[in-house]
Amino acid sequence: MNNSFPSKQDVLDVRKRLLPFVHRTPVLTCDQIDQITGNKLFFKCENFQKAGAFKSRGALNATLQLSAEQRLNGVATHSSGNHAQALARAASILQIPAYIVMPANAPKVKIAAVEHYGGIITFCEPTLSARESTLREVISQTGATEIHPYNNYHVITGQATAAAELIEEIPLLDLVLTPVGGGGLLAGTALSVHYFLPQATVIACEPAGADDAYRSFREGRIIPSINPQTIADGLLTSLGDKNFAIIQKHVADIVTVSEDAIKLAMRYIFERMKIVVEPSSAVPLAALIEKKIVLKEKNIGIILSGGNVDLLQLPF
Amino acid sequence: MNNSFPSKQDVLDVRKRLLPFVHRTPVLTCDQIDQITGNKLFFKCENFQKAGAFKSRGALNATLQLSAEQRLNGVATHSSGNHAQALARAASILQIPAYIVMPANAPKVKIAAVEHYGGIITFCEPTLSARESTLREVISQTGATEIHPYNNYHVITGQATAAAELIEEIPLLDLVLTPVGGGGLLAGTALSVHYFLPQATVIACEPAGADDAYRSFREGRIIPSINPQTIADGLLTSLGDKNFAIIQKHVADIVTVSEDAIKLAMRYIFERMKIVVEPSSAVPLAALIEKKIVLKEKNIGIILSGGNVDLLQLPF
Numbered sequence: 001m002n003n004s005f006p007s008k009q010d011v012l013d014v015r016k017r018l019l020p021f022v023h024r025t026p027v028l029t030c031d032q033i034d035q036i037t038g039n040k041l042f043f044k045c046e047n048f049q050k051a052g053a054f055k056s057r058g059a060l061n062a063t064l065q066l067s068a069e070q071r072l073n074g075v076a077t078h079s080s081g082n083h084a085q086a087l088a089r090a091a092s093i094l095q096i097p098a099y100i101v102m103p104a105n106a107p108k109v110k111i112a113a114v115e116h117y118g119g120i121i122t123f124c125e126p127t128l129s130a131r132e133s134t135l136r137e138v139i140s141q142t143g144a145t146e147i148h149p150y151n152n153y154h155v156i157t158g159q160a161t162a163a164a165e166l167i168e169e170i171p172l173l174d175l176v177l178t179p180v181g182g183g184g185l186l187a188g189t190a191l192s193v194h195y196f197l198p199q200a201t202v203i204a205c206e207p208a209g210a211d212d213a214y215r216s217f218r219e220g221r222i223i224p225s226i227n228p229q230t231i232a233d234g235l236l237t238s239l240g241d242k243n244f245a246i247i248q249k250h251v252a253d254i255v256t257v258s259e260d261a262i263k264l265a266m267r268y269i270f271e272r273m274k275i276v277v278e279p280s281s282a283v284p285l286a287a288l289i290e291k292k293i294v295l296k297e298k299n300i301g302i303i304l305s306g307g308n309v310d311l312l313q314l315p316f
Numbered sequence: 317m318n319n320s321f322p323s324k325q326d327v328l329d330v331r332k333r334l335l336p337f338v339h340r341t342p343v344l345t346c347d348q349i350d351q352i353t354g355n356k357l358f359f360k361c362e363n364f365q366k367a368g369a370f371k372s373r374g375a376l377n378a379t380l381q382l383s384a385e386q387r388l389n390g391v392a393t394h395s396s397g398n399h400a401q402a403l404a405r406a407a408s409i410l411q412i413p414a415y416i417v418m419p420a421n422a423p424k425v426k427i428a429a430v431e432h433y434g435g436i437i438t439f440c441e442p443t444l445s446a447r448e449s450t451l452r453e454v455i456s457q458t459g460a461t462e463i464h465p466y467n468n469y470h471v472i473t474g475q476a477t478a479a480a481e482l483i484e485e486i487p488l489l490d491l492v493l494t495p496v497g498g499g500g501l502l503a504g505t506a507l508s509v510h511y512f513l514p515q516a517t518v519i520a521c522e523p524a525g526a527d528d529a530y531r532s533f534r535e536g537r538i539i540p541s542i543n544p545q546t547i548a549d550g551l552l553t554s555l556g557d558k559n560f561a562i563i564q565k566h567v568a569d570i571v572t573v574s575e576d577a578i579k580l581a582m583r584y585i586f587e588r589m590k591i592v593v594e595p596s597s598a599v600p601l602a603a604l605i606e607k608k609i610v611l612k613e614k615n616i617g618i619i620l621s622g623g624n625v626d627l628l629q630l631p632f
Contacts (some may be wrong), residue, residue, distance in 0.1 A: 026342070047590045221543035267627070274363045274592040274623035311583070311630065 003312050005246055006067060008195040011164055014157045021060050025049050027169050032272045037288040039298045042173065044166040047277050047307030054162050054185055054305055055086035061158030062147045063090040071096045073143035078131040080106040081234055082306055085147035088119030099144050101135045107310065141198045145307040150184030151240025160188030166301050167196045176301040177284035180204040180213045180254065182237035183243030185305060190250035193200040205287040207232045208256040213239055217247065217254045226264040231315050232262060234280035234305060255293060261286035321562055322473040324511035327480055328516045330473045332375050335374050337409060341365050341478070343485050348588045353604040355614045358489065360482040361522060363593050363623030370478050370501055371402035371620055377404040377474030378463045389459035394447040396422040398622055400464035404435030415460050417451045419435055423626065444561030466500030467556025476504030482617050483512045492617040493600035496520040496529045496570065497551035506566035517568045521603040523548045524572040529555055533563065533570045547631050548578060550596035552623060571609060575604035583632040594625040
């Protein structure tokens with residue numbers, strides 16, 4: 001792709017490539033939540049995706065793109081979250097090794113999920129520099145290819161397929177909302193809306209306590225996240241440069257929401273829709289509830305990013 | 317129907333009649349739970365039904381069967397659970413009054429749900445005799461028609477439509493499992509399996525701490541529930557005679573499960589399927605997990621009865 005953005009044809013090719021490996025997740029609606037927000041909402045349920053999050057799409061696409069020689073040595077990443085599971089699953093499908101660097105304090109349930117898919121875990125200190133240096137070491141020993149969780153065009157194109165499916169199913173959307181962390185889902189969604197529903201707008205939603213994307217978007221340069229504080233544990237990371245370039249070009253706005261609004265939105269999704277989502281998934285609905293996005297009677301697509309939440313510690 | 321069971325044509329007619337008013341709920345599968353149980357499970361998701369439970373089907377069908385004159389005076393019941401909401405919703409659709417007798421200690425969320433649908437609530441002491449005498453008084457004052465939550469053929473036929481839809485979608489089931497409380501869902505399911513998939517078997521699943529249906533089935537007479545203890549709050553009631561007659565004829569067996577198995581099954585459904593269910597819904601899966609039903613590689617339909625659970629008090 002040579003430094004140019006993934007193309008419309010790239011997204012179409014990836015959709016076909018992923019078909020045997022990921023769910024086409026359902027799009028759900030909820031009259032009660034529509035009444036609360038005054039709009040017609042269409043929720044793309046990536047919480048029902050394989051390994052419980054949209055991350056399965058990007059990890060699988062990036063892994064499938066490796067040459068036969070690269071595959072021999074496997075893939076590697078550092079992650080304590082959904083990308084770790086997704087990459088371990090992708091590698092298990094191709095029967096190649098996945099080397100996952102995880103902080104020693106990662107939740108047991110996430111460690112178990114990576115092990116379930118046969119991931120080979122190396123534990124390290126829970127700091128970014130320890131994670132990066134441990135990953136470098138693992139890669140130098142194994143020859144594995146690093147699959148970055150978001151700053152990678154193959155990953156971005158994989159994530160783009162969720163919005164492409166949503167648009168195919170609901171072609172009359174005025175607006176599509178996603179949460180933003182590293183920007184993989186957001187950049188992919190922005191590309192799909194640009195290619196397949198250019199009259200619609202994309203707005204990203206971010207916790208106020210982790211507002212690096214909001215500030216980066218306004219200042220026109222990447223401002224890294226410093227000590228972010230939010231229950232939306234999937235949104236703590238800073239933007240990648242590949243993601244940011246796409247976001248600058250194809251995203252209309254980024255808004256921030258309070259922790260209380262995230263908790264309330266999450267509770268509505270559990271109580272009214274009867275589905276399990278992780279806090280990150282609730283951030284776009286929080287923006288509507290908190291009136292950070294003020295619209296009436298619009299058709300709004302929302303990507304529910306995942307469902308991997310600790311049920312013993314629900315924040316409501 | 318004159319004391320004979322609802323017929324195949326009755327179920328078909330009711331399906332058509334309910335079409336504008338209830339969801340055709342999805343059937344979900346889960347590879348991970350299939351692996352755990354060694355069978356292929358098909359979950360009919362009545363937790364996604366209007367008002368959050370299968371009860372919407374029966375309450376609506378019974379209300380639709382009233383004469384114009386009966387409708388004038390409205391409908392009445394005593395219930396602290398899903399039937400109260402379902403009947404209030406049914407009455408609101410027909411724009412007739414619903415008189416709901418509720419114990420004064422009913423959960424606030426359930427009271428709010430009945431009020432949301434415009435139900436007219438009369439509170440009483442939290443005993444069965446107070447509930448029954450208060451209901452008689454309300455009926456004598458209003459002329460409303462009592463809609464019993466389960467001992468009513470129109471209600472049973474309404475509940476039968478859930479299994480009819482499941483069978484239409486998954487025609488190769490070997491077995492269908494439901495929880496059993498008063499027996500409305502079980503009797504309806506047994507009729508639908510008998511009429512539409514006669515080669516399949518129906519087994520009911522009941523908490524060991526509320527095993528009146530289990531004991532009644534074995535002794536051949538209705539043994540009322542005395543001080544039942546279970547987290548499956550939808551299954552505390554005793555069987556009705558109309559329900560029991562159908563169950564005796566068309567149900568193969570009733571098995572009981574422990575509270576621990578119910579909690580574990582409920583947790584699997586939240587964690588692996590990413591959906592919200594009430595404890596009653598988890599009872600059939602509990603029977604498979606606890607090996608009260610021992611089968612391998614069968615296609616098993618499970619009716620998930622509802623999703624109205626207090627999220628602040630999840631039992632795991």
